[in-house]
Amino acid sequence: MEQGNLPGQPAGANPAEAVVVEQPKANDDINPDGHVGTEELEKTDRVLVQQLGEYSEQGNKCCCCCNNYEGENEFEITDRFGHQIFHAKEESGFCGRQCCNSLRGFEMFLSDRQGKDCIKISRPTRFDNCLICPCLLQSMVVESPIGVVVGKVEQKLTLFSPEYEVLDADDTPVFNIEGPSTCKCCSCGCCCGGSRNIVFKIISKTNNEQVGSISKSWNGVLKDVLPKADRFSVDFPPDIDIGMKASLLAATFLIDYLHFEADPGDENQDDNDYGNN
Known part of the structure; x- marks a missing residue:
């Protein structure tokens, strides 16, 4: 007796040949590196960057006999809903942190929730004395x-307002980042009619x-608790790739x-010492 075909099969087809032996593979092009954090950064249009207070300079002073100890910074990067995307950890030398302070060189690794390093930021040590070395401007490689x-x-070399240039992998300028004036004409942001x-x-x-914009949130309310813990929000330009977001x-x-x-x-440092916009 001739075996009948299954419903939907053409006449004469062998049912054994229709059995799927190998399962379809996932599309590796969606996330070729297997990094959860990279995939989440690519989808979001805004992130929050919070310095972790327990790792800030203030907390490190309690662990060292030297009151001026400068520690390695750590940050948490989340989406607009507080969902963690990355944990960022500075790696730098002890002498560089104590002697060069904010001008120190370092490497910073951004790892996702699975502990995988997704992004590396390298900053060389460059002194920016405006009289001796005005051309040694700060830079980062991503x-x-x-x-x-x-x-x-x-x-960028400017007189009053800080400016930065963001370049792609081919060293083509893509964005300028322009900060507010550094003048200290008043001590209260409300006097200028601007926000804090x-x-x-x-x-x-x-x-x-x-x-887009990079905004530093006023931390006056939290100063008694986290006097050195800064908080930023980054609103990304639309339709940019992961490389520009990382940059x-x-x-x-x-x-x-x-x-x-x-x-x-x-x-006694206050955000208003820098200026408000």
């Missing part, structure tokens, strides 16, 4: 995945229009170190 350069951040937040505008090189994160760290990294022992 790798994602580690070993593949995806972008750079370069400080300090905003660095992300300007597109293509049309010279603002497409803008690097720019956020550079801004923090250069403008908000207080000298050890300086407990």
